Amino acid sequence: MIPQPEGLPRRIGEGDRDAGVRRLQEAYAEGHLSHEEMDAGLHRALTATTHGELVAALRVLPAEPADTTSTIGAVSGRIQRRGVWRVPRFLKVESALGRVRLDLSRAVIEHAVVDIELHVGTGSARITVPRDATVEFEALRAGWKDTRYRPRRRSGAGGPTIRISGAMGMGRLKIRHARR
Structure with missing residues (x-):
């Protein structure tokens, strides 16, 4: 893998994208997301090319209580x-x-x-x-x-x-x- 220069957004690979999609699907199956939230999150995750874009797509996931x-x-x-x-x-x-x-x-x-x-x-x-x-x-x-x-x-x-x-x-x- 070729190192990226400082300051450029970190690109993601298929494995990272697949893991994000799996997390969204699991949250939907467990009833934590509506159908619309899952669709929007999946679209953002599948089109994400950088780490920041993927993190933004996963923000629809429910947050854990802070003291958990x-x-x-x-x-x-x-x-x-x-x-x-x-x-x-x-x-x-x-x-x-x-x-x-x-x-x-x-x-x-x-x-x-x-x-x-x-x-x-x-x-x-x-x-x-x-x-x-x-x-x-x-x-x-x-x-x-x-x-x-x-x-x-x-x-x-x-x-x-x-x-x-x-x-x-x-x-x-x-x-x-x-x-x-």
Whole structure:
């Protein structure tokens, strides 16, 4: 993939568009959207060419209550979220044994601050944050290896703050900013 120059809107791929369409269809099937809202959202999602256009198309989705905590858990295996997905205000991730991969670079982030609480027993975790995000992880306890994070030299203004807390047992957390 050819890197895009700074300042240009980030283009989306078919996978991102398909994930957005799926989210709209699921919300309609669950009764959260009217037929008209779904049609308008689908039209906008199917014609979207940039990340910003796709995020705008998904704004018809119902918002989660601000104090809701979503939990993703697994006893063993892999936990993975990537592509276009709605990041809740509070996200709790629990994994006894396995890898955790959270990619927020193309996610729909509607909150200025997102709290991620990690509880990983044995295994690694990698979180990719948007280019303009600010990362705080002082509240994270690492049992075995220190967290790897290199802040961006040029921080973009207006990005979300991602606060990471919890505990890493026998593994390492790696945090990186998206390249594009």
